[in-house]
Amino acid sequence: MNGIKDRVAVIGMGCTNFGEHWDKSAEDLMVEAAYEAYEDAGIDPKDIQAAWLGFQYSFGTARGTMLAHALKLDYIPITRVENACCTGTDAFRNACYAVAAGIYDLVLVMGVEKLKDAGVSGLPVSYAPFWGSRVEPPVPAPVQFALAGTRYFHQYGLSYEEGKRTLAKIAVKNHHNGSLNPRAHFQKEITLEQAMNAPIIASPLGLFDCCGVSDGAAAAIITRPELAKSLKKDYILVKGLGLTCGARQAILHDDYDMVHFEETVTAAQKAYQEAGVKNPREEIDLAVVHDCFTITELLIYEDLGFSPRGGAKEDVDSGFFTLEGGLPVNTDGGLKCFGHPIGASGLRMIYEVYKQLQNKAGRRQIKKADIGLTHNLGGHPGHFTCAVAIFGRND
């Protein structure tokens, strides 16, 4: 089995500002992301041979034609991908395999979401969407992760106050990083007290424990490394891709601990194996992870092997994941502050790693950025889809 390591290069990327784009449609957002990526890659759009488009809600059940229409890509194959919050990364992953297989030389990957036309706050999903009989409890996103929060506090003996403080520190960090990012949805610093005293959404999670619901688009242009060399000096390389799906184990198994998400552990294992990462805490220089809620980021630290089990709090307290720390996480503000247009988020994460590895991350640039990781988690505990991608510089 040949892995993906060093077989695909990212030569151009684009990302819109994330936020409430009342004056822009999903098509507008795709045009902006694509043309930034074209320019960055220095290619002619006519040379794109195939495209993958990721979105979850934006066009109902529409297809890849939405991208063709917006960008006037004439008669090329476009596949629509939907895999919850992993949509963007999974679109990227499928595109990578087509390039690595030698089927196409130049491929566009687009992730987009237009959430703010839904007319509701939060995600525009009806409750209990799973069974036709609609008896499953309404478990909106904050509750899903709050369930892990309550259990995590219990398992590791954190008082409610201690637990809340730990989560608040993650929110404060991501708000700080977001304040350095001109494209982020939220660019304001917050204090620990603000985070801890915010109204409760789903206990123990308060307002600042929850990420933004945003509009946005992000795009990548990929090719094979031997072709990349002639197009761009500082292209980056795909080192590993892992994706796994849960089978409702967290809900079906009465011994599932709910203080970790096995989907993250297993997706990371696959990606680390491909990339040859043995000690992620030491070898990964930065990670952009799925902090849909602060508790999610806390669990991810442990699930990705950055912190030992139960040890994430200590690393949070020591500042290990700040821009100046040993392993900066969510350098761009994360979902918390950059925002979370579902289908675009995976590609937005890759955009940040791409910029950091190219040393073009502006005020939030970290010192050493050779290996970067992105991570998405979509769905509910027990039946998440998790995607992990690892990237490296070409030198």
Added chain:
Amino acid sequence: MVGITSYGAYVPFFRLGEGTSAWNTRTEKAIANFDEDSITMAVAAAVDCLNGADRKIIDGLYLATTTAPYLEKQGASIVAEAADLRADIFTADFANSLRAGTLALRAAVDAVKAGSAGQVLVTAADLRVPQPRSEFEPVLGDGAAAVTVGKENVVAEIEDSYSITNEILDVWRTAGDTFVRSAEDRFASEKGYLKILPQAVKGLLEKCKLTPQDFAKAVFYAPDARKHREMSVRLGFDPKTQVQDPMFNKLGNTGTAFALMMLVAALEKAEPGDRILFAGYGDGADAFVLKVTEGIKKVENRRGIKGCLGSKKILPDYLTYARWRSLIDIAPPVRRPPLDAPSPSAMYRERNQNIRLYGAKCKNCGYQQYPPQRVCTKCHAKDQFEPVRISDKKAELFTYSLDYLGPTLDPPLVICFINFAGGGRMQSMMTDRVVEEIKIGMPLEMTFRKLHTVGGIHNYYWKCMPVRR
């Protein structure tokens, strides 16, 4: 010998009473939670009545109520399914009369006497909404009772009965009415309750050649406490020693269920050999003579009236109650898309797992899982399961969250993971809870509730609740 072979009851957890702001009366009464109705309360009483019994012995189920959630569609079939009774049984709704409970009892006795059924489960439940600040508001309560009627293991023989029908408008509701209507009180009493119930009792005593002195206890319906006292006198029973407490200041008048609930309370204290006079009223009256047997001592582990009345929580404010009964329309905490209606075909397909609350135990590895799977979640064996009823299994709280934005008439919505004794986990909603008392590891039991009504469909399912003590 035909008679009552078991009994059970259900009184909701919540009360309006002293401590409820804006309640404006000193009376205490039981009120159903927002997710309860006659069906769910009847199920709770039925399950109490059947505790420890083989549910397969029941040959018929009657549901008596004036507050059936469907006008066209049976309620008894839902109760039978939720109580996990056999399919080849006779189910019927007894409706439209406050006397429906005693009518159902009489029909059950007749069915058993005739030999068409071995054991008939009679359930009665009502949830009548009084108009705020009306004379009914301090009086009407919510609750349910259940008795089984059979020939074997009789705990109270039904020696005889006597019925009268009487056409009168004293209290009534039409299909579109939210609240109970009533005639002028003096008329309703004199030509209705105070006249007809004594006639039935008199007829019965003459038929059986008995006098009030022959009875250890008299159990009879009354619209309110004052008329109950008056009836004791009219019937010639000593209110201090012979008359069952009508529980007006603890429970309230529970309509169709009321007489049977009082009977259950009487049976909880009855001694072998006691003779009980029992009478229901509504569009006429039914009277029964019961004689308690030695078997009464064997009825145990019933929550019953006593257990339920002792386990309660006074609702802190009337506004919450008004919201539960849709008397006031409070905006949801957050703007959300509307609920989707459930699919009747999916509800049909999932009736065993949703209404009977069957899990599946893997015959290969033994792991008990909910909901039932095709491929075992542990050992991956395919289609090797036996159904397990988990509605009567105890559970433990594994983790939870309080959702302050969730779609509920009683925020916060408590979502939790619970682990069942014997194996299996369920993502569940917790009801009848005191938020401050929720903690990981607390013991839970399952309770049948109405999740919501969307598109004219009442969607029933099981929630968990703290074990009632």
